[in-house]
Amino acid sequence: MNASATAELPVVVIGAGPVGLAAAVHLVGQGIEPLVLEAGARAGAAVREWAHVRLFSTWGEVVDPAAEKLLAPTGWVRPDPAAYPSGGDWAERYLQPLADALGERVRTGATVTGVSRSGRDRIVDADRAAQPFVVHVTHADGREERLTARAVIDASGTWATPSPAGADGLPALGERAASDRITYRVPDLDDPSVRARYAGRRTAVIGAGASAFTALAQLAHLAESDGGTGTRSVWILRRGLSGSTFGGGESDQLPARGALGLAAKAAVDDGHAEAVTGFRTEAVERDGDGRPVLVAEDGRRVDAIDELIVLTGFRPDLTFLSEVRLDLDVRLQAPVELAPLIDPNQHSCGTVYPHGHRELSHPEQGIHLAGMKSYGRAPTFLAMTGYEQVRSIAAAIAGDTDAADRVELTLPETGVCGGSGLFDSAAPESDEATAGGCCAPTPELIQLGATAAVRESASGGSGGSGEGAC
Known part of the structure; x- marks a missing residue:
């Protein structure tokens, strides 16, 4: 031709x-x-x-x-x-x-x-x-x-194509077999059937980005609203906690994203989520009741888990x-x-x-x-x-x-990256939350509804976890 x-x-x-x-x-x-x-x-x-x-x-x-x-x-x-x-x-x-x-x-x-x-x-x-x-x-x-x-x-x-729980980039030993207890997406806790899956249970969240922040904040809200029935979270991090773990906070020029990191920090500070650091998952085993048990490369174990949310990227x-x-x-x-x-x-x-x-x-x-x-x-x-x-x-x-x-775009400065946004029953309102988002102070923490995620939006189809939700 x-x-x-x-x-x-x-x-x-x-x-x-x-x-x-x-x-x-x-x-x-x-x-x-x-x-x-x-x-x-x-x-x-x-x-x-x-x-x-x-x-x-x-x-x-x-x-x-x-x-x-x-x-x-x-x-x-x-x-x-x-x-x-x-x-x-x-x-x-x-x-x-x-x-x-x-x-x-x-x-x-x-x-x-x-x-x-x-x-x-x-x-x-x-x-x-x-x-x-x-x-x-x-x-x-x-x-x-x-x-x-x-x-x-x-x-x-x-x-x-979400990434697996295994720290080596491949599915952990037993991860596929435990698929009935694992999700690779931030759950929709406004859906009664989904909410029932996590209410009153102990859930492990693996990941350190905005999607993990969102899941932790959701589960913390569920814990506060479940009448003390035992909703708990374990936050599994491959690295340690540091000043940058929770992102840009008040320095984030996308205010809602800064608030998202602060909401995750509050979940930990308020005792709704227990952080387990330096944990590189090697295997997902089962206990006598069929519940997942996470095993790290160094032999440490996290047991008594009912559900596993894997948010390790795409x-x-x-x-x-x-x-x-x-x-x-x-x-x-x-x-x-x-x-x-x-x-x-x-x-x-x-x-x-x-x-x-x-x-x-x-x-x-x-x-x-x-x-x-x-x-x-x-x-x-x-x-x-x-x-x-x-x-x-x-x-x-x-x-x-x-x-x-020709460059026809100016991007906002941010310290938070990930793929999902803070959500609530009423969107955050802030005079500073303009399209430019420049140097806006972080709004007060938003009251979370049971409702995060993103970026591009999904492959073969619409984009990925991100394309769209940053």
Whole structure:
């Protein structure tokens, strides 16, 4: 296929989550036809799985400006930019209307199973760059399809691939067998059946990010409201407690995120959660009553556990990209130019400067990982970062290098990273909680309802734990 013919093909966007839909909007703005493939039954499928979570970013920070312009003529009502949406709000009041506005450009129930160059596996060099991409798709009814594309933007997130409890990055011995007692998501305690699973029981929470903070705060609220029936938490940390364990607090420019860390600290200080530090899980055994027992590499044991919440992060699904040439950091599985900027040992969400097509480039020209997927295993992400990424990528695909290289975003400084936001029955109200979030003092601790999570929003589908809830 010649270059002019390839240029007439659509750009395939994988995932109809926040960043995937934003990518489609920016492509349309560049005069390029997008085709968005979403594995779920509806746009924002991953976000809908944490509908009970309230984001720690405001509406003003999670609505892409270009998408807002596309929505305006449809009669869309812009939410209060200073209010904090839940995942359900985000999906119903923004993502679904945006998908509807894009119309037939968005296909749901379409799972991408492979991406390659037409007639070229990853070994073949000859005439490779001149070939269009071939995207293998399996539809919900089992039908298979092959689509050709001039470029591919993978905004499928990481939500579908949570990390295990095992400290070595692999499932702990016995972890799979104990799956009936384990969840890898922040539970929705507003759901009576879910609430009953944790009320009056001892739950271990493994993890040290915002999702773990949220679970601890939820369980503390449950303990306070259960009439003394014995709801207790054990917080399992691979590291020790320090001044930075609970994040940015009053220094966080996203106030609700700072409050989230303080709520987790209160859960520990008030005795609702017992912290077990330096515990690297090697095995999940069972006691005589069938309850999980955690065993550390050093032989320590945590027993009498009824339920286990594993919140150790997410990782990208790269299996369907095995035939394209990606240049990924060996540790983070993020693009090599981006990896040093997002190293969780050095950076928080706000200290990662805005970036675009150059940092996201690969040896395989025309393939782009965007949103939470681009961060690999790094646990930090802001939706506005993803919007800036796809703005730059769309401009680069259109050949507008000046626009692609231009930075059009300022990020808030924060010391808290993770993937979920503080939630409550009434969103936090603060005059300082503006879209910019600059230097705002942390609000008083929010009264937690039984309702967290994020980031990109979920892979193969909408994004990951993060893309959306930072």
